[in-house]
Amino acid sequence: MPKYHYKAITKTGKKEAGVIEAASEEEANANLHHQGLIVTNMKTSGNNGFMAILNKKVPFKDKILFTRQISIMIKSGLPIVQALEALEEQSENANLKKMTAEVTQEVKGGAPLSKALAKFPETFTPLYTNVIASGEKSGKLEEVLNNMADQQEKDFEIISKVKSAMIYPIVILCALLGVVLLIIFFIIPQLSGVFKEMGGKLPFTTQLLMSTSDILRKYYLFALIGVIGLVILFKRFVKTKSGEFLLDNLKIKFPVFGMLNKKLYIARFTRTMAMLLSAGLPMLEVIKTSGEVINNSIYSSSISKMSADVENGTPLSASLKGDKNFPPMVGHMISIGEQSGKLDYVLDQIAGYYEREVDSMTKNLSSLIEPLLMVLMGIGVGFVVISVLGPIQSLTNNM
Numbered sequence: 189m190p191k192y193h194y195k196a197i198t199k200t201g202k203k204e205a206g207v208i209e210a211a212s213e214e215e216a217n218a219n220l221h222h223q224g225l226i227v228t229n230m231k232t233s234g235n236n237g238f239m240a241i242l243n244k245k246v247p248f249k250d251k252i253l254f255t256r257q258i259s260i261m262i263k264s265g266l267p268i269v270q271a272l273e274a275l276e277e278q279s280e281n282a283n284l285k286k287m288t289a290e291v292t293q294e295v296k297g298g299a300p301l302s303k304a305l306a307k308f309p310e311t312f313t314p315l316y317t318n319v320i321a322s323g324e325k326s327g328k329l330e331e332v333l334n335n336m337a338d339q340q341e342k343d344f345e346i347i348s349k350v351k352s353a354m355i356y357p358i359v360i361l362c363a364l365l366g367v368v369l370l371i372i373f374f375i376i377p378q379l380s381g382v383f384k385e386m387g388g389k390l391p392f393t394t395q396l397l398m399s400t401s402d403i404l405r406k407y408y409l410f411a412l413i414g415v416i417g418l419v420i421l422f423k424r425f426v427k428t429k430s431g432e433f434l435l436d437n438l439k440i441k442f443p444v445f446g447m448l449n450k451k452l453y454i455a456r457f458t459r460t461m462a463m464l465l466s467a468g469l470p471m472l473e474v475i476k477t478s479g480e481v482i483n484n485s486i487y488s489s490s491i492s493k494m495s496a497d498v499e500n501g502t503p504l505s506a507s508l509k510g511d512k513n514f515p516p517m518v519g520h521m522i523s524i525g526e527q528s529g530k531l532d533y534v535l536d537q538i539a540g541y542y543e544r545e546v547d548s549m550t551k552n553l554s555s556l557i558e559p560l561l562m563v564l565m566g567i568g569v570g571f572v573v574i575s576v577l578g579p580i581q582s583l584t585n586n587m
Contacts, residue, residue, distance in 0.1 A: 192216045196225035246284045246311045252340040254284060259333035268329075269295055287311065300324050315460065315477050322467040332467050339463050343456060343481075346546055350452065353553040360561050364568060371572060376401035383579060393575040429485075436484045440513070444557050449484075451545045454518065456481045457491070459539035465532035472499055487513055504531075 194216070195205045204225060210216035220227050246254075254275060261271035272295060276288040287308050294304035302321035305312040316336065323332030380398050383390060390398075404411055425431035440446045440453075460478040469477070472495060479491035490513045497507035505523035508514050518538060525534030 192230050194220060194225075194227055195229040196220055196227045198225060246281055246287070248340070248344055250279075250281045250284050251311060252337060252344060254279075254288075255333055255340060256337040259330050259337055262333065263330040268301060284311075301329070313480065315480050318469065318473070318477050319464060319467055322464070322469050326468050328467075335463050335466065339459060342459065342543065346452060346455065346543060349547060349550040350448065353550040356553070357557050357561060360565075364565055368568065368572075371576075372397075372401045372404055375576075377405065379576060390579050391575065393571065394579050397572075397575045432485050436486050439484060440486065443560065444553070448546065448549050448553070450513070451542045451549065453482045453484060453487050454514065455539050455542035455546055457487075458518070458535045458542070462532045462535035462539060465535065471504070475504075490514070 192208050192210060193205075194208060198204060208216050208219060210219055216230065217227055257275055257278070258268075258271050261274065262268060266274070269292060272288055272292040276285055276292060279285040279288060290307070291301070291304040294307070295301055300321070302317045302324055305320065306314075306317040319332055319336055320329070323329040326332075376398060380401070383394070383398075426435045438446075439449050457478050460481050461474055464474040464477060465471075475491060475495045475498060479488055479495075482488060482491070490511050494504065494507045494511075498504055503523070503526055505519050505526055508519035508522060509516075511519075521534050521538050522531065525531035528534075
């Protein structure tokens with residue numbers, strides 16, 4: 189656990205200094221406050237470098253393997269400490285190996301597995317540790333771990349398919365950008381001399397292209413710095429509330445990709461809810477924890493409203509009605525699950541349906557976005573043809 193050096197004042201005004209162990213600086217402050225101390229200064233100990241290394245993220249595939257293997261070992265009757273020691277020995281990832289060693293020591297000391305894993309939130313999220321905690325309470329840890337591994341594998345499969353589908357348009361756009369830069373830096377400078385020798389008035393598009401070429405060739409370094417600056421400004425902007433809202437809104441409204449993202453969000457949300465409900469967690473905790481798997485502020489707002497409605501006694505299905513981020517079918521299906529007492533099963537079926545929809549869209553994504561790419565390429569090629577070949581033909585006809 190990290191160590192913090194602190195300076196504080198007691199209620200009587202006496203100054204104190206010391207070292208305290210805590211999971212975070214906030215926890216350290218709270219613990220000292222309970223002891224009647226007012227903290228005036230706090231610094232992390234120099235020994236925290238080891239913990240910083242441990243808290244680095246582990247590849248998702250390694251985390252899936254970790255969950256699946258510990259589930260199998262516990263189901264086979266192996267004590268949890270021995271299972272963790274075996275995983276520590278087998279792990280090929282250095283960070284995961286060190287984390288597992290730390291978790292093993294914590295469990296040996298009497299800490300529950302969920303509490304030991306919670307010390308590494310970058311790798312083992314609150315969703316992950318909450319599910320494990322529910323398995324520990326219900327005595328079905330191996331079953332919960334197995335369900336968690338299934339969930340992780342489905343998430344990984346869907347995300348991998350979406351990333352693979354994105355490769356084609358990215359390659360096309362990069363190729364288009366490369367062609368444009370080739371024309372601006374190498375072809376236009378040679379044609380500029382020809383146009384000047386032949387004389388005559390050039391079209392506006394040609395003048396624009398030649399001016400752009402001259403500016404970029406003369407001030408390419410400033411242009412590069414400008415692009416980098418814009419990227420930095422954009423990253424800072426999207427971290428603000430208004431920037432985050434704008435970007436998240438674009439994610440669900442952009443042609444083709446907006447619908448794909450919506451279906452992906454609903455699939456992950458309902459799949460997680462189904463898993464948490466089957467693990468025996470309370471509905472409010474299920475909704476709040478499931479919302480953590482969706483990295484979109486617009487959907488997070490809808491889920492927060494949903495949580496507040498359920499807390500006030502409104503059925504989940506009724507809260508979903510009228511929410512434009514969730515299709516009516518989702519609310520109707522959940523209503524059936526509430527009435528039949530099989531909400532986890534219904535949510536699992538909804539997740540399966542949207543996962544198949546995502547799978548179908550990713551398979552056909554190339555054909556769906558091809559018209560958009562063709563229009564974009566057509567505009568680019570058309571502009572170059574009009575700007576370059578048009579004047580040549582005009583000047584040739586006048587000779």
